[in-house]
Amino acid sequence: MKAILKEDFTPMHVRKVYFWLAPAITMVPAFLTVAVIPFGSVLGGQRMVIADLNVGILYSFGIVSLGVYGIVLAGYASNSKYPFLGGIRSSAQLISYEISMGLSVIPLFMLVGDLNLSSVIGYQSSTLFSWLIFKQPIAFLIFVVSAFAETNRLPFDLPESEQELVGGYNTEYSSMKFALFFIGEYANMIAACAMMVTLFLGGWTLPWFGLNQPADTLLKGIAHIGIFLAKLAFLLMFLIWVRWMWPRFRYDQLMDLGWRRFIPLALANILATAVFLWIRSR
Amino acid sequence: MSQFLLFSAIKAVAVFGAVMTMFAYGVLVERRVAAFIQDRVARTASVLLVCYSHSPTA
Numbered sequence: 001m002k003a004i005l006k007e008d009f010t011p012m013h014v015r016k017v018y019f020w021l022a023p024a025i026t027m028v029p030a031f032l033t034v035a036v037i038p039f040g041s042v043l044g045g046q047r048m049v050i051a052d053l054n055v056g057i058l059y060s061f062g063i064v065s066l067g068v069y070g071i072v073l074a075g076y077a078s079n080s081k082y083p084f085l086g087g088i089r090s091s092a093q094l095i096s097y098e099i100s101m102g103l104s105v106i107p108l109f110m111l112v113g114d115l116n117l118s119s120v121i122g123y124q125s126s127t128l129f130s131w132l133i134f135k136q137p138i139a140f141l142i143f144v145v146s147a148f149a150e151t152n153r154l155p156f157d158l159p160e161s162e163q164e165l166v167g168g169y170n171t172e173y174s175s176m177k178f179a180l181f182f183i184g185e186y187a188n189m190i191a192a193c194a195m196m197v198t199l200f201l202g203g204w205t206l207p208w209f210g211l212n213q214p215a216d217t218l219l220k221g222i223a224h225i226g227i228f229l230a231k232l233a234f235l236l237m238f239l240i241w242v243r244w245m246w247p248r249f250r251y252d253q254l255m256d257l258g259w260r261r262f263i264p265l266a267l268a269n270i271l272a273t274a275v276f277l278w279i280r281s282r
Numbered sequence: 283m284s285q286f287l288l289f290s291a292i293k294a295v296a297v298f299g300a301v302m303t304m305f306a307y308g309v310l311v312e313r314r315v316a317a318f319i320q321d322r323v324a325r326t327a328s329v330l331l332v333c334y335s336h337s338p339t340a
Contacts, residue, residue, distance in 0.1 A: 186309065
């Protein structure tokens with residue numbers, strides 16, 4: 001409400017069309033990602049997912065990668081040095097960590113044998129130790145850290161680091177346009193947490209009280225949505241908790257972690273999973 | 283077909299509402315606790331803290 005009521009100020013020196021377009025390009029992909037995530041089993045005969053795509057994870061990664069354009073465009077359109085530096089930092093950071101994030105989930109789909117997110121939940125539904133966080137802890141670690149970098153959150157909030165870049169890519173923005181960036185950041189966080197719940201924490205299932213099967217009553221359907229929201233809230237609190245506790249990385253440390261540690265680690269994890277599956281199939 | 287569109291629209295609105303609600307409360311919690319950790323509590327909260335610290339049970 002505060003953001004809506006503030007004056008919508010557009011500086012004289014900006015490239016106006018791109019300046020207006022950038023916040024929308026940042027926010028919309030974050031909401032589109034949530035569309036393929038199953039947030040419950042069945043309620044009133046309806047499956048609790050907006051679009052149950054066979055290539056759900058590919059869709060998510062495709063859409064998430066569009067978010068960087070909004071930030072880069074904001075840096076370019078602002079036509080001043082701090083947003084420009086923020087935009088450049090952001091493009092390097094997001095592209096770097098997209099690779100490790102993408103590589104980290106490959107072993108999961110090698111185990112599940114399907115790219116559909118409902119199938120991933122089905123794979124994890126039998127027992128607690130079927131959850132992929134226990135089967136693929138390295139993948140989870142890489143995914144969590146990459147999620148921090150992808151959402152521009154502390155300790156990786158270098159594109160908008162206040163002490164160095166004023167506000168980074170959103171320095172020239174005010175009012176509702178700034179709020180759109182802000183909503184986009186949080187929607188990205190929620191989407192990343194929802195994806196983690198689905199991929200690693202069993203989604204809407206719980207291995208007790210028969211809650212690991214699709215709901216046959218209204219109460220169970222509501223319980224499944226509650227379970228999903230509880231897991232989501234837990235991860236969201238974890239992301240927020242890290243912001244309270246951790247200082248910001250240096251940019252070279254960020255790049256070092258992404259390129260020299262996570263990408264080789266993710267590749268080794270893929271190889272180890274492939275060898276394990278090959279041995280198991282013999 | 284129209285029923286499919288209707289239910290899809292209802293689900294989309296529900297998810298959008300849930301995300302926006304989580305966004306609002308997430309921001310509130312994040313800022314409140316960060317302020318508390320850094321000893322810069324809001325005026326209302328600081329009054330409560332002063333009252334608590336001067337109470338006989340504190």
